[in-house]
Amino acid sequence: AATGERAGRDLRDVRLLVGSGGVLRHAPAPASGQVLAAVLADHAGGWALPRAARAVVDVDYVLAAGGLLAEEHRAAAGALLRHHLGTQ
Incomplete structure (x- = not known):
């Protein structure tokens, strides 16, 4: 990206976030849901986040x-x- 531009992918149209792996698979649903919700709210990466993604494990x-x-x-x-x- 040019100086001053945000780099990264535009994820605004992503409709589904799939979490995989032992930690998420074995965690109680509320805990894994909180992890994935945090991912959908993390603005630190510099890319546009999904507007209405549903998270599943x-x-x-x-x-x-x-x-x-x-x-x-x-x-x-x-x-x-x-x-x-x-x-x-």
């Missing part, structure tokens, strides 16, 4: 499987992720 650990399926079985990957992440 990948408690079934399907994000990796969906990624592996996506190239050759896009519809199956989408259905798997929508079902397990509650985005249907």
Whole structure:
């Protein structure tokens, strides 16, 4: 970025934030929700934050499987992720 310009990605149109990993998967829902809410409110990075993103935790650990399926079985990957992440 030029001097004085904000660098980073424009995240304003992001609709879904998926948290993954053992700490979030095993934490009580209110605690993991607070962590993800903090991410959505962190202005320190210098980029525009999502306007209305919904935060979910990948408690079934399907994000990796969906990624592996996506190239050759896009519809199956989408259905798997929508079902397990509650985005249907």
